[in-house]
Amino acid sequence: MLKIMKLTASLMAIAAPALAQDAGFPERDIRLIIPSSPGGGMDTGTRQIQTYWQKELGVNLIIDNRPGAGMALGTQSFLREEPDCYTVLNGLIPVLQLSHMTRSDVDYTYEGNFYPIGASRLDVTIVSVMNDAKWQSIEELIEDAKSRPGEIPMSVSSLTNNQYQAAVTIESHTGADFNTIPYDGGGPARTALLSGEVDVTIAGIYASLPLADETRVLAVLAQENLWPELTDDAPTFNGAMGTKVPDNQNREGYFVDRRCYEQHPDRFEVLVETYTAALEDPEYKAQLAAGGEEGKIKPLPPEEFHQWILAETKNIQTFVEDYPEVMGN
The missing domain is CATH 3.40.190.10 (Periplasmic binding protein-like II)
Known part of the structure:
Protein backbone atom coordinates (compact mmCIF):
# COMPACT_ATOMS: atom_id res chain seq x y z
CA MET A 1 0.00 0.00 0.00
CA LEU A 2 2.85 2.37 0.88
CA LYS A 3 4.48 1.73 -2.52
CA ILE A 4 1.19 2.49 -4.30
CA MET A 5 0.80 5.76 -2.38
CA LYS A 6 4.36 6.78 -3.23
CA LEU A 7 3.80 5.93 -6.90
CA THR A 8 0.57 7.93 -6.98
CA ALA A 9 2.28 10.90 -5.37
CA SER A 10 5.11 10.70 -7.89
CA LEU A 11 2.70 10.65 -10.83
CA MET A 12 0.82 13.64 -9.44
CA ALA A 13 4.08 15.52 -9.06
CA ILE A 14 4.99 14.80 -12.67
CA ALA A 15 1.56 15.85 -13.94
CA ALA A 16 1.32 19.00 -11.83
CA PRO A 17 3.52 21.25 -14.02
CA ALA A 18 1.50 20.39 -17.13
CA LEU A 19 -1.79 21.06 -15.35
CA ALA A 20 -0.48 24.33 -13.99
CA GLN A 21 0.67 25.38 -17.43
CA ASP A 22 -2.78 24.78 -18.95
CA ALA A 23 -4.43 26.54 -16.03
CA GLY A 24 -2.27 29.60 -16.74
CA PHE A 25 -2.90 29.72 -20.48
CA PRO A 26 -1.93 31.94 -22.13
CA GLU A 27 1.46 32.54 -20.57
CA ARG A 28 2.94 34.32 -23.57
CA ASP A 29 1.80 36.36 -26.56
CA ILE A 30 -0.48 34.77 -29.15
CA ARG A 31 0.24 35.13 -32.85
CA LEU A 32 -2.71 35.75 -35.17
CA ILE A 33 -1.92 35.00 -38.81
CA ILE A 34 -3.84 36.86 -41.51
CA PRO A 35 -3.17 35.22 -44.90
CA SER A 36 -3.84 38.44 -46.82
CA SER A 37 -2.31 41.87 -47.27
CA PRO A 38 -2.55 44.77 -44.81
CA GLY A 39 -5.44 47.10 -45.56
CA GLY A 40 -7.89 44.43 -46.71
CA GLY A 41 -11.18 43.59 -45.05
CA MET A 42 -9.74 40.74 -42.99
CA ASP A 43 -6.84 42.85 -41.79
CA THR A 44 -9.06 45.80 -40.91
CA GLY A 45 -11.59 43.69 -39.02
CA THR A 46 -8.92 41.87 -37.04
CA ARG A 47 -7.20 45.10 -36.03
CA GLN A 48 -10.56 46.45 -34.87
CA ILE A 49 -11.03 43.62 -32.37
CA GLN A 50 -7.34 43.14 -31.52
CA THR A 51 -7.31 45.58 -28.59
CA TYR A 52 -10.37 44.05 -26.95
CA TRP A 53 -9.43 40.42 -27.47
CA GLN A 54 -5.93 40.85 -26.07
CA LYS A 55 -7.42 42.70 -23.09
CA GLU A 56 -9.47 39.58 -22.33
CA LEU A 57 -6.50 37.27 -22.96
CA GLY A 58 -4.15 39.25 -20.74
CA VAL A 59 -1.33 38.97 -23.31
CA ASN A 60 -0.53 40.62 -26.63
CA LEU A 61 -2.25 39.43 -29.78
CA ILE A 62 0.42 39.83 -32.45
CA ILE A 63 -0.94 40.28 -35.98
CA ASP A 64 1.17 38.62 -38.65
CA ASN A 65 0.17 39.28 -42.29
CA ARG A 66 1.33 36.48 -44.58
CA PRO A 67 -0.23 37.09 -48.02
CA GLY A 68 0.36 35.07 -51.15
CA ALA A 69 -1.10 32.39 -53.42
CA GLY A 70 -4.71 33.36 -52.77
CA MET A 71 -4.29 33.00 -48.98
CA ALA A 72 -2.81 29.50 -49.35
CA LEU A 73 0.71 30.64 -48.43
CA GLY A 74 -0.25 32.08 -45.05
CA THR A 75 -2.63 29.23 -44.32
CA GLN A 76 0.00 26.59 -45.03
CA SER A 77 2.53 28.42 -42.87
CA PHE A 78 -0.04 28.49 -40.05
CA LEU A 79 -0.26 24.70 -40.15
CA ARG A 80 3.52 24.45 -39.79
CA GLU A 81 3.36 26.20 -36.42
CA GLU A 82 3.32 24.18 -33.21
CA PRO A 83 -0.34 23.18 -32.57
CA ASP A 84 -0.24 24.44 -28.98
CA CYS A 85 -3.04 27.03 -29.37
CA TYR A 86 -0.58 29.93 -29.32
CA THR A 87 -1.18 30.57 -33.04
CA VAL A 88 -4.59 31.50 -34.47
CA LEU A 89 -5.66 31.83 -38.12
CA ASN A 90 -7.94 34.51 -39.49
CA GLY A 91 -9.72 32.41 -42.13
CA LEU A 92 -12.30 33.07 -44.81
CA ILE A 93 -15.07 30.87 -46.13
CA PRO A 94 -15.09 29.86 -49.03
CA VAL A 95 -11.34 30.38 -49.44
CA LEU A 96 -10.40 27.54 -47.09
CA GLN A 97 -12.40 25.12 -49.22
CA LEU A 98 -11.72 26.52 -52.69
CA SER A 99 -7.97 26.45 -52.10
CA HIS A 100 -7.80 22.68 -51.73
CA MET A 101 -10.58 22.03 -54.27
CA THR A 102 -8.93 24.02 -57.05
CA ARG A 103 -5.19 24.10 -56.32
CA SER A 104 -3.01 21.03 -56.80
CA ASP A 105 -0.32 22.50 -54.51
CA VAL A 106 -2.63 22.69 -51.47
CA ASP A 107 -2.99 19.55 -49.36
CA TYR A 108 -4.97 20.85 -46.38
CA THR A 109 -8.73 20.52 -45.96
CA TYR A 110 -11.11 22.32 -43.66
CA GLU A 111 -12.38 19.10 -42.10
CA GLY A 112 -8.93 17.65 -41.51
CA ASN A 113 -6.94 20.66 -40.37
CA PHE A 114 -9.06 23.41 -38.80
CA TYR A 115 -11.65 24.07 -36.13
CA PRO A 116 -13.36 27.42 -35.53
CA ILE A 117 -13.09 29.60 -32.45
CA GLY A 118 -16.04 31.55 -33.77
CA ALA A 119 -17.45 33.50 -36.70
CA SER A 120 -16.98 37.22 -37.19
CA ARG A 121 -17.69 39.26 -40.33
CA LEU A 122 -20.36 38.39 -42.88
CA ASP A 123 -19.87 40.42 -46.05
CA ASN A 250 -18.04 35.44 -47.56
CA ARG A 251 -17.89 34.60 -43.90
CA GLU A 252 -14.85 35.31 -41.82
CA GLY A 253 -13.78 33.66 -38.61
CA TYR A 254 -10.91 32.67 -36.37
CA PHE A 255 -9.54 29.15 -36.38
CA VAL A 256 -7.11 26.91 -34.56
CA ASP A 257 -5.17 23.96 -35.86
CA ARG A 258 -7.47 20.99 -35.31
CA ARG A 259 -4.75 19.38 -33.19
CA CYS A 260 -5.03 22.30 -30.75
CA TYR A 261 -8.77 21.68 -30.47
CA GLU A 262 -8.28 17.94 -29.91
CA GLN A 263 -5.17 17.95 -27.72
CA HIS A 264 -5.66 21.13 -25.67
CA PRO A 265 -9.41 21.53 -25.05
CA ASP A 266 -8.89 23.77 -22.02
CA ARG A 267 -6.74 26.18 -24.01
CA PHE A 268 -9.24 26.14 -26.86
CA GLU A 269 -12.03 27.08 -24.44
CA VAL A 270 -9.99 30.04 -23.21
CA LEU A 271 -9.70 31.30 -26.78
CA VAL A 272 -13.44 30.88 -27.31
CA GLU A 273 -14.41 32.59 -24.04
CA THR A 274 -12.07 35.53 -24.51
CA TYR A 275 -13.09 36.05 -28.14
CA THR A 276 -16.77 35.96 -27.19
CA ALA A 277 -16.16 38.48 -24.41
CA ALA A 278 -14.28 40.78 -26.80
CA LEU A 279 -17.23 40.79 -29.21
CA GLU A 280 -19.46 42.00 -26.37
CA ASP A 281 -17.12 44.77 -25.25
CA PRO A 282 -19.13 48.05 -25.27
CA GLU A 283 -16.16 50.02 -26.60
CA TYR A 284 -15.73 47.58 -29.49
CA LYS A 285 -19.41 47.85 -30.38
CA ALA A 286 -19.24 51.64 -30.19
CA GLN A 287 -16.23 51.66 -32.51
CA LEU A 288 -18.11 49.63 -35.12
CA ALA A 289 -21.21 51.82 -34.79
CA ALA A 290 -19.15 54.98 -35.28
CA GLY A 291 -18.00 53.66 -38.65
CA GLY A 292 -21.42 52.41 -39.73
CA GLU A 293 -20.21 48.82 -39.41
CA GLU A 294 -22.31 47.51 -36.55
CA GLY A 295 -24.14 45.14 -38.91
CA LYS A 296 -21.09 43.33 -40.23
CA ILE A 297 -20.40 41.09 -37.23
CA LYS A 298 -22.54 37.94 -37.25
CA PRO A 299 -21.06 35.77 -34.49
CA LEU A 300 -21.63 32.05 -34.25
CA PRO A 301 -20.33 29.73 -31.51
CA PRO A 302 -17.75 27.11 -32.56
CA GLU A 303 -19.96 24.06 -33.14
CA GLU A 304 -22.69 26.01 -34.92
CA PHE A 305 -20.12 27.71 -37.14
CA HIS A 306 -18.47 24.33 -37.78
CA GLN A 307 -21.75 22.78 -38.93
CA TRP A 308 -22.48 25.78 -41.15
CA ILE A 309 -19.05 25.42 -42.78
CA LEU A 310 -19.59 21.71 -43.42
CA ALA A 311 -22.90 22.46 -45.16
CA GLU A 312 -21.34 25.30 -47.14
CA THR A 313 -18.50 23.00 -48.22
CA LYS A 314 -21.02 20.83 -50.07
CA ASN A 315 -22.37 23.90 -51.90
CA ILE A 316 -18.86 24.99 -52.85
CA GLN A 317 -18.03 21.51 -54.15
CA THR A 318 -21.14 21.63 -56.33
CA PHE A 319 -20.07 25.00 -57.72
CA VAL A 320 -16.60 23.69 -58.59
CA GLU A 321 -18.14 20.69 -60.34
CA ASP A 322 -20.56 22.94 -62.27
CA TYR A 323 -17.73 25.16 -63.57
CA PRO A 324 -14.76 22.82 -64.08
CA GLU A 325 -13.33 24.86 -66.95
CA VAL A 326 -12.68 27.88 -64.73
CA MET A 327 -12.44 26.32 -61.26
CA GLY A 328 -10.34 23.23 -61.98
CA ASN A 329 -6.65 22.73 -61.21
Whole structure:
Protein backbone atom coordinates (compact mmCIF):
# COMPACT_ATOMS: atom_id res chain seq x y z
CA MET A 1 0.00 0.00 0.00
CA LEU A 2 2.85 2.37 0.88
CA LYS A 3 4.48 1.73 -2.52
CA ILE A 4 1.19 2.49 -4.30
CA MET A 5 0.80 5.76 -2.38
CA LYS A 6 4.36 6.78 -3.23
CA LEU A 7 3.80 5.93 -6.90
CA THR A 8 0.57 7.93 -6.98
CA ALA A 9 2.28 10.90 -5.37
CA SER A 10 5.11 10.70 -7.89
CA LEU A 11 2.70 10.65 -10.83
CA MET A 12 0.82 13.64 -9.44
CA ALA A 13 4.08 15.52 -9.06
CA ILE A 14 4.99 14.80 -12.67
CA ALA A 15 1.56 15.85 -13.94
CA ALA A 16 1.32 19.00 -11.83
CA PRO A 17 3.52 21.25 -14.02
CA ALA A 18 1.50 20.39 -17.13
CA LEU A 19 -1.79 21.06 -15.35
CA ALA A 20 -0.48 24.33 -13.99
CA GLN A 21 0.67 25.38 -17.43
CA ASP A 22 -2.78 24.78 -18.95
CA ALA A 23 -4.43 26.54 -16.03
CA GLY A 24 -2.27 29.60 -16.74
CA PHE A 25 -2.90 29.72 -20.48
CA PRO A 26 -1.93 31.94 -22.13
CA GLU A 27 1.46 32.54 -20.57
CA ARG A 28 2.94 34.32 -23.57
CA ASP A 29 1.80 36.36 -26.56
CA ILE A 30 -0.48 34.77 -29.15
CA ARG A 31 0.24 35.13 -32.85
CA LEU A 32 -2.71 35.75 -35.17
CA ILE A 33 -1.92 35.00 -38.81
CA ILE A 34 -3.84 36.86 -41.51
CA PRO A 35 -3.17 35.22 -44.90
CA SER A 36 -3.84 38.44 -46.82
CA SER A 37 -2.31 41.87 -47.27
CA PRO A 38 -2.55 44.77 -44.81
CA GLY A 39 -5.44 47.10 -45.56
CA GLY A 40 -7.89 44.43 -46.71
CA GLY A 41 -11.18 43.59 -45.05
CA MET A 42 -9.74 40.74 -42.99
CA ASP A 43 -6.84 42.85 -41.79
CA THR A 44 -9.06 45.80 -40.91
CA GLY A 45 -11.59 43.69 -39.02
CA THR A 46 -8.92 41.87 -37.04
CA ARG A 47 -7.20 45.10 -36.03
CA GLN A 48 -10.56 46.45 -34.87
CA ILE A 49 -11.03 43.62 -32.37
CA GLN A 50 -7.34 43.14 -31.52
CA THR A 51 -7.31 45.58 -28.59
CA TYR A 52 -10.37 44.05 -26.95
CA TRP A 53 -9.43 40.42 -27.47
CA GLN A 54 -5.93 40.85 -26.07
CA LYS A 55 -7.42 42.70 -23.09
CA GLU A 56 -9.47 39.58 -22.33
CA LEU A 57 -6.50 37.27 -22.96
CA GLY A 58 -4.15 39.25 -20.74
CA VAL A 59 -1.33 38.97 -23.31
CA ASN A 60 -0.53 40.62 -26.63
CA LEU A 61 -2.25 39.43 -29.78
CA ILE A 62 0.42 39.83 -32.45
CA ILE A 63 -0.94 40.28 -35.98
CA ASP A 64 1.17 38.62 -38.65
CA ASN A 65 0.17 39.28 -42.29
CA ARG A 66 1.33 36.48 -44.58
CA PRO A 67 -0.23 37.09 -48.02
CA GLY A 68 0.36 35.07 -51.15
CA ALA A 69 -1.10 32.39 -53.42
CA GLY A 70 -4.71 33.36 -52.77
CA MET A 71 -4.29 33.00 -48.98
CA ALA A 72 -2.81 29.50 -49.35
CA LEU A 73 0.71 30.64 -48.43
CA GLY A 74 -0.25 32.08 -45.05
CA THR A 75 -2.63 29.23 -44.32
CA GLN A 76 0.00 26.59 -45.03
CA SER A 77 2.53 28.42 -42.87
CA PHE A 78 -0.04 28.49 -40.05
CA LEU A 79 -0.26 24.70 -40.15
CA ARG A 80 3.52 24.45 -39.79
CA GLU A 81 3.36 26.20 -36.42
CA GLU A 82 3.32 24.18 -33.21
CA PRO A 83 -0.34 23.18 -32.57
CA ASP A 84 -0.24 24.44 -28.98
CA CYS A 85 -3.04 27.03 -29.37
CA TYR A 86 -0.58 29.93 -29.32
CA THR A 87 -1.18 30.57 -33.04
CA VAL A 88 -4.59 31.50 -34.47
CA LEU A 89 -5.66 31.83 -38.12
CA ASN A 90 -7.94 34.51 -39.49
CA GLY A 91 -9.72 32.41 -42.13
CA LEU A 92 -12.30 33.07 -44.81
CA ILE A 93 -15.07 30.87 -46.13
CA PRO A 94 -15.09 29.86 -49.03
CA VAL A 95 -11.34 30.38 -49.44
CA LEU A 96 -10.40 27.54 -47.09
CA GLN A 97 -12.40 25.12 -49.22
CA LEU A 98 -11.72 26.52 -52.69
CA SER A 99 -7.97 26.45 -52.10
CA HIS A 100 -7.80 22.68 -51.73
CA MET A 101 -10.58 22.03 -54.27
CA THR A 102 -8.93 24.02 -57.05
CA ARG A 103 -5.19 24.10 -56.32
CA SER A 104 -3.01 21.03 -56.80
CA ASP A 105 -0.32 22.50 -54.51
CA VAL A 106 -2.63 22.69 -51.47
CA ASP A 107 -2.99 19.55 -49.36
CA TYR A 108 -4.97 20.85 -46.38
CA THR A 109 -8.73 20.52 -45.96
CA TYR A 110 -11.11 22.32 -43.66
CA GLU A 111 -12.38 19.10 -42.10
CA GLY A 112 -8.93 17.65 -41.51
CA ASN A 113 -6.94 20.66 -40.37
CA PHE A 114 -9.06 23.41 -38.80
CA TYR A 115 -11.65 24.07 -36.13
CA PRO A 116 -13.36 27.42 -35.53
CA ILE A 117 -13.09 29.60 -32.45
CA GLY A 118 -16.04 31.55 -33.77
CA ALA A 119 -17.45 33.50 -36.70
CA SER A 120 -16.98 37.22 -37.19
CA ARG A 121 -17.69 39.26 -40.33
CA LEU A 122 -20.36 38.39 -42.88
CA ASP A 123 -19.87 40.42 -46.05
CA VAL A 124 -22.31 40.39 -48.97
CA THR A 125 -20.89 40.98 -52.44
CA ILE A 126 -21.39 44.11 -54.54
CA VAL A 127 -20.36 45.33 -58.00
CA SER A 128 -18.76 48.79 -57.87
CA VAL A 129 -17.33 51.38 -60.26
CA MET A 130 -15.78 54.83 -59.85
CA ASN A 131 -18.10 57.81 -59.45
CA ASP A 132 -17.18 59.12 -62.90
CA ALA A 133 -17.64 55.77 -64.67
CA LYS A 134 -19.77 55.93 -67.80
CA TRP A 135 -22.14 53.18 -66.66
CA GLN A 136 -25.09 54.47 -64.68
CA SER A 137 -26.62 51.07 -64.00
CA ILE A 138 -25.71 47.39 -63.82
CA GLU A 139 -27.75 46.85 -66.99
CA GLU A 140 -25.53 49.28 -68.92
CA LEU A 141 -22.37 47.62 -67.61
CA ILE A 142 -23.51 44.12 -68.54
CA GLU A 143 -24.60 45.19 -72.03
CA ASP A 144 -21.23 46.85 -72.60
CA ALA A 145 -19.39 43.73 -71.42
CA LYS A 146 -21.43 41.67 -73.88
CA SER A 147 -20.72 44.00 -76.79
CA ARG A 148 -16.98 44.29 -76.01
CA PRO A 149 -15.96 40.81 -74.83
CA GLY A 150 -12.83 40.72 -72.71
CA GLU A 151 -12.23 44.47 -72.89
CA ILE A 152 -13.53 45.69 -69.51
CA PRO A 153 -11.02 44.93 -66.73
CA MET A 154 -12.60 43.83 -63.46
CA SER A 155 -10.74 43.03 -60.23
CA VAL A 156 -11.37 40.25 -57.73
CA SER A 157 -9.32 39.48 -54.65
CA SER A 158 -8.18 36.03 -55.86
CA LEU A 159 -9.20 33.00 -57.89
CA THR A 160 -10.11 31.12 -54.71
CA ASN A 161 -12.52 33.67 -53.27
CA ASN A 162 -16.28 34.08 -53.47
CA GLN A 163 -15.79 37.23 -55.56
CA TYR A 164 -14.37 35.12 -58.37
CA GLN A 165 -17.35 32.81 -57.92
CA ALA A 166 -19.54 35.88 -58.41
CA ALA A 167 -17.69 36.89 -61.58
CA VAL A 168 -18.07 33.39 -63.02
CA THR A 169 -21.80 33.17 -62.28
CA ILE A 170 -22.50 36.69 -63.55
CA GLU A 171 -20.90 35.86 -66.89
CA SER A 172 -22.64 32.48 -67.04
CA HIS A 173 -26.09 33.94 -66.39
CA THR A 174 -25.82 37.03 -68.60
CA GLY A 175 -23.42 36.26 -71.44
CA ALA A 176 -21.17 39.14 -70.37
CA ASP A 177 -17.43 38.71 -70.85
CA PHE A 178 -15.15 40.69 -68.53
CA ASN A 179 -11.38 40.68 -68.32
CA THR A 180 -11.34 39.37 -64.74
CA ILE A 181 -8.05 40.07 -62.99
CA PRO A 182 -7.21 38.35 -59.67
CA TYR A 183 -5.16 40.23 -57.09
CA ASP A 184 -3.49 38.99 -53.94
CA GLY A 185 -6.11 40.16 -51.49
CA GLY A 186 -9.11 42.46 -51.30
CA GLY A 187 -7.09 45.57 -50.50
CA PRO A 188 -5.01 45.43 -53.71
CA ALA A 189 -8.11 44.52 -55.75
CA ARG A 190 -9.98 47.60 -54.56
CA THR A 191 -6.91 49.82 -54.89
CA ALA A 192 -6.74 48.75 -58.53
CA LEU A 193 -10.12 50.38 -59.08
CA LEU A 194 -9.00 53.65 -57.47
CA SER A 195 -5.78 53.73 -59.50
CA GLY A 196 -7.51 53.06 -62.81
CA GLU A 197 -5.95 49.65 -63.38
CA VAL A 198 -9.47 48.23 -63.63
CA ASP A 199 -12.88 49.74 -64.34
CA VAL A 200 -14.97 47.48 -62.12
CA THR A 201 -14.45 45.60 -58.88
CA ILE A 202 -16.37 42.85 -57.13
CA ALA A 203 -15.98 43.09 -53.37
CA GLY A 204 -17.79 42.96 -50.04
CA ILE A 205 -20.01 45.76 -48.75
CA TYR A 206 -18.10 46.38 -45.54
CA ALA A 207 -14.69 45.80 -47.07
CA SER A 208 -15.56 48.53 -49.59
CA LEU A 209 -16.53 51.22 -47.08
CA PRO A 210 -13.12 52.98 -47.27
CA LEU A 211 -13.86 53.56 -50.99
CA ALA A 212 -17.42 54.77 -50.51
CA ASP A 213 -16.81 58.46 -51.25
CA GLU A 214 -15.08 57.71 -54.55
CA THR A 215 -17.14 54.82 -55.89
CA ARG A 216 -20.70 53.84 -56.78
CA VAL A 217 -22.40 50.51 -56.15
CA LEU A 218 -24.25 49.20 -59.20
CA ALA A 219 -25.70 46.00 -57.76
CA VAL A 220 -25.91 43.82 -54.66
CA LEU A 221 -25.65 40.04 -55.03
CA ALA A 222 -28.40 39.15 -52.57
CA GLN A 223 -32.12 38.49 -52.73
CA GLU A 224 -32.77 41.80 -50.98
CA ASN A 225 -30.67 44.89 -50.39
CA LEU A 226 -30.70 45.19 -46.61
CA TRP A 227 -27.91 47.79 -46.66
CA PRO A 228 -29.31 50.69 -48.76
CA GLU A 229 -27.43 53.37 -46.83
CA LEU A 230 -24.10 51.60 -47.47
CA THR A 231 -24.73 50.69 -51.12
CA ASP A 232 -26.16 53.85 -52.70
CA ASP A 233 -29.56 52.12 -52.51
CA ALA A 234 -28.42 49.92 -55.41
CA PRO A 235 -30.74 47.26 -56.83
CA THR A 236 -30.14 43.58 -56.38
CA PHE A 237 -28.41 42.01 -59.35
CA ASN A 238 -31.28 39.63 -60.05
CA GLY A 239 -33.88 42.34 -59.59
CA ALA A 240 -32.20 44.52 -62.19
CA MET A 241 -31.22 41.80 -64.65
CA GLY A 242 -34.06 39.28 -64.27
CA THR A 243 -31.53 36.52 -63.63
CA LYS A 244 -31.11 33.83 -60.97
CA VAL A 245 -27.52 34.45 -59.91
CA PRO A 246 -26.99 32.81 -56.49
CA ASP A 247 -26.50 35.02 -53.45
CA ASN A 248 -22.82 35.68 -52.89
CA GLN A 249 -21.03 36.39 -49.62
CA ASN A 250 -18.04 35.44 -47.56
CA ARG A 251 -17.89 34.60 -43.90
CA GLU A 252 -14.85 35.31 -41.82
CA GLY A 253 -13.78 33.66 -38.61
CA TYR A 254 -10.91 32.67 -36.37
CA PHE A 255 -9.54 29.15 -36.38
CA VAL A 256 -7.11 26.91 -34.56
CA ASP A 257 -5.17 23.96 -35.86
CA ARG A 258 -7.47 20.99 -35.31
CA ARG A 259 -4.75 19.38 -33.19
CA CYS A 260 -5.03 22.30 -30.75
CA TYR A 261 -8.77 21.68 -30.47
CA GLU A 262 -8.28 17.94 -29.91
CA GLN A 263 -5.17 17.95 -27.72
CA HIS A 264 -5.66 21.13 -25.67
CA PRO A 265 -9.41 21.53 -25.05
CA ASP A 266 -8.89 23.77 -22.02
CA ARG A 267 -6.74 26.18 -24.01
CA PHE A 268 -9.24 26.14 -26.86
CA GLU A 269 -12.03 27.08 -24.44
CA VAL A 270 -9.99 30.04 -23.21
CA LEU A 271 -9.70 31.30 -26.78
CA VAL A 272 -13.44 30.88 -27.31
CA GLU A 273 -14.41 32.59 -24.04
CA THR A 274 -12.07 35.53 -24.51
CA TYR A 275 -13.09 36.05 -28.14
CA THR A 276 -16.77 35.96 -27.19
CA ALA A 277 -16.16 38.48 -24.41
CA ALA A 278 -14.28 40.78 -26.80
CA LEU A 279 -17.23 40.79 -29.21
CA GLU A 280 -19.46 42.00 -26.37
CA ASP A 281 -17.12 44.77 -25.25
CA PRO A 282 -19.13 48.05 -25.27
CA GLU A 283 -16.16 50.02 -26.60
CA TYR A 284 -15.73 47.58 -29.49
CA LYS A 285 -19.41 47.85 -30.38
CA ALA A 286 -19.24 51.64 -30.19
CA GLN A 287 -16.23 51.66 -32.51
CA LEU A 288 -18.11 49.63 -35.12
CA ALA A 289 -21.21 51.82 -34.79
CA ALA A 290 -19.15 54.98 -35.28
CA GLY A 291 -18.00 53.66 -38.65
CA GLY A 292 -21.42 52.41 -39.73
CA GLU A 293 -20.21 48.82 -39.41
CA GLU A 294 -22.31 47.51 -36.55
CA GLY A 295 -24.14 45.14 -38.91
CA LYS A 296 -21.09 43.33 -40.23
CA ILE A 297 -20.40 41.09 -37.23
CA LYS A 298 -22.54 37.94 -37.25
CA PRO A 299 -21.06 35.77 -34.49
CA LEU A 300 -21.63 32.05 -34.25
CA PRO A 301 -20.33 29.73 -31.51
CA PRO A 302 -17.75 27.11 -32.56
CA GLU A 303 -19.96 24.06 -33.14
CA GLU A 304 -22.69 26.01 -34.92
CA PHE A 305 -20.12 27.71 -37.14
CA HIS A 306 -18.47 24.33 -37.78
CA GLN A 307 -21.75 22.78 -38.93
CA TRP A 308 -22.48 25.78 -41.15
CA ILE A 309 -19.05 25.42 -42.78
CA LEU A 310 -19.59 21.71 -43.42
CA ALA A 311 -22.90 22.46 -45.16
CA GLU A 312 -21.34 25.30 -47.14
CA THR A 313 -18.50 23.00 -48.22
CA LYS A 314 -21.02 20.83 -50.07
CA ASN A 315 -22.37 23.90 -51.90
CA ILE A 316 -18.86 24.99 -52.85
CA GLN A 317 -18.03 21.51 -54.15
CA THR A 318 -21.14 21.63 -56.33
CA PHE A 319 -20.07 25.00 -57.72
CA VAL A 320 -16.60 23.69 -58.59
CA GLU A 321 -18.14 20.69 -60.34
CA ASP A 322 -20.56 22.94 -62.27
CA TYR A 323 -17.73 25.16 -63.57
CA PRO A 324 -14.76 22.82 -64.08
CA GLU A 325 -13.33 24.86 -66.95
CA VAL A 326 -12.68 27.88 -64.73
CA MET A 327 -12.44 26.32 -61.26
CA GLY A 328 -10.34 23.23 -61.98
CA ASN A 329 -6.65 22.73 -61.21
